Amino acid sequence: MNYLIQQRRDALAAEYVLGTLHGSARTRFKQLILQYPPIRESVELWEQHINALGSQIKPVAPDPEVWEKVKQRLAFADAKTITNNVVALPVKPAPLWKGLSLLASAAALVLAVLLVQLQPTPAPAIQKFTVMQNEAKESLWLIEITQQTIETKASQKVAQRLQNDYELWMVPANGSSPISLGLLPQKGLASIAKHAQFDQLDIAALAVSLEPLGGSPNGAPTEVLYIAELAIL
Template identity: 45%
Template sequence: MNYKNETLRNALAAEYVLGTLRGGARRRYQQLMMESQLITETTWMWEQYLNGLGQNVQPVEPPASVWQAIERQLGLADDSADSNVVAMPAAKSSRPVVWQAIAGLATAAAIILAVVLMPATPPVKAPVTDIAVVTDAEAKPLWLIEISTSTLAVRTTANLTARTDKDFELWMVPADGGAPISLGLLPEGGQLAISRPDWFDLADIAALAVSLEPNGGSPSGAPTEVLYIAPISAV
């Protein structure tokens, strides 16, 4: 797979998150996730997009007739149990046909989502040029940091356990081996946009780091306890 093709990469990530990428294709994608940080980051972003989309949709209880029709179509219901419902004729090999249709519709939905959720016109905010994913010891993402020419946009994941007694602080690790420079405290929920400092030059940065600090940040101006190191990757 040419995962550098953004359209293809987003479509496959959306299918994977929705669960419509199956069989050998799903296993190959999972293997690719272990080999490519770009694929892992794209998948993580789609999880955030789709989970957020689902949270904004109000649940709707379908009528009982809908479930009855589905059960009859799948051959799981006894039509004689409900004399008020008109029986639907069963097609040959109905079960494979139904599941093929469902899979096809789900795949189409994933591709449509990939198109709909991608902005049709250039966004007002500066485009993201680089990205860093802060992960824990089990490679679970904790923060996603999107870097543009004007901001560092930080988003928290559900894997992060918030601390009331401590704060997490973000640091720039200079490539020349100099002392880390603080970029501010990290959010422990939701998202935060940090203005990109004028001196923040990617060519001079080896990585980003996260430290655990007393409430309010480092008292010494240097990291107290470094927990995570996150490399920066071009989008």
């Protein structure tokens, strides 16, 4: 199996970062990360993306009734005080190992309660994605297609252009002219409104061009730099 094929490499990198790649497959992929810089780049790009998503989740404090149920579940009937959402545990004479075990169980249950109580705004479902790369197979942009937007994230490998912009294009499979989707970020994240024809046309690929500041002056790519096919999730 050729692990350097872009779509296969990105799919495996996403599974590795999410933790859904298990057993011998995960062990083998760890070795590939050490051996091949393009695979390592894909993993780093997905780590940045997943970490960015995680940072958007805001914790929600559980109701006092939830903590009462936690105490009852753990038989902490004598626990009276709750300060900053921390259950006060009664001191009971018991061997050290038993006390540590009890605290570990309580911490695990409290963590489970907190996770259940978290109510983040659901992220838009990703329908398609691609990773735009340069000639050296270095990942430049992660591009994700949702129902209404195109979410983009620039890697540290993107060359910074003070006098130019990078523009994203969709290339219709019917041979018609490329259609501009908007400007790509040179750093960080950017959300682009999806073009009205995006879901109506059969798209052969996405392309990135180098343009004057503000984008293409004539509605056509000035200098095409990179092309990548879309992968369907």
